Amino acid sequence: MREKGEKNKRKSFLFPIIALFSICLCAVTALLAVGGDDTVYYLRQLNFVPDEKVICIDPGHGGTSSGATGEGGSRLEKDDNLRLSLLVRDILTERGYTVVMTRDGDSDVSLEERCKIANKARASLFVSIHRNSSTGNGKGMEMWVHSTRPTDDLLLAENLLACLESVGFSANRGIHSGYRDGADLNYYINRNTKMPSCLAEIGFITSAEDNKDFDEKLEKYAEALAEGIEATLREMNGE
Numbered sequence: 001m002r003e004k005g006e007k008n009k010r011k012s013f014l015f016p017i018i019a020l021f022s023i024c025l026c027a028v029t030a031l032l033a034v035g036g037d038d039t040v041y042y043l044r045q046l047n048f049v050p051d052e053k054v055i056c057i058d059p060g061h062g063g064t065s066s067g068a069t070g071e072g073g074s075r076l077e078k079d080d081n082l083r084l085s086l087l088v089r090d091i092l093t094e095r096g097y098t099v100v101m102t103r104d105g106d107s108d109v110s111l112e113e114r115c116k117i118a119n120k121a122r123a124s125l126f127v128s129i130h131r132n133s134s135t136g137n138g139k140g141m142e143m144w145v146h147s148t149r150p151t152d153d154l155l156l157a158e159n160l161l162a163c164l165e166s167v168g169f170s171a172n173r174g175i176h177s178g179y180r181d182g183a184d185l186n187y188y189i190n191r192n193t194k195m196p197s198c199l200a201e202i203g204f205i206t207s208a209e210d211n212k213d214f215d216e217k218l219e220k221y222a223e224a225l226a227e228g229i230e231a232t233l234r235e236m237n238g239e
């Protein structure tokens with residue numbers, strides 16, 4: 001009898017714990033399923049402590065991934081992205097930041113690896129540098145942030161665009177959220193980095209006007225990006 005009583009006692013003690021655990025598990029599963037991108041986006045930032053002196057610069061594409069092409073196929077996006085990114089790195093390094101590059105040569109780096117590099121380094125901001133392309137007459141610069149339009153990500157995009165505009169470009173195409181094929185989708189890097197991030201399209205590689213600007217104003221664009229990053233950090237710190 002005594003033994004049975006203890007057993008029942010243990011059962012009645014375990015039941016609420018199992019029930020609570022099951023409810024929690026269901027809730028998290030439901031949240032992930034229903035919330036989709038948004039929930040994953042917010043969950044991923046839990047317990048992330050960034051190092052405010054570390055910035056991650058991500059030159060888009062590289063290696064076998066050329067990205068977009070221009071000038072009859074002789075101009076590759078991956079090369080333009082790297083040229084500009086290396087200049088941004090040098091400027092920020094001179095200003096006392098630790099700049100983590102997802103690549104600093106012509107190498108293949110997966111999107112997953114790029115995010116891992118930034119997250120592991122605890123970068124405080126992530127800027128992915130790209131060039132746009134169009135089969136028509138597309139020109140100008142635009143920024144892409146996560147579909148949930150997080151405050152600091154938007155701030156970063158606004159500052160980058162404003163600083164670039166002060167140098168001058170063909171058209172301000174504004175700040176977009178999500179992904180070009182769907183507002184609910186996201187660029188991989190915006191979804192999987194734990195810090196505020198932004199994908200910057202620095203003009204169209206298919207536009208002669210934008211390529212001329214890119215080549216002639218390259219250093220000024222690099223300074224503008226560095227300035228936009230610094231301004232964002234200042235504002236995030238309430239300065």
Ligand SMILES: [Zn+2]
Nearest residue numbers: 060067130131
């Ligand atoms: Zn690209």
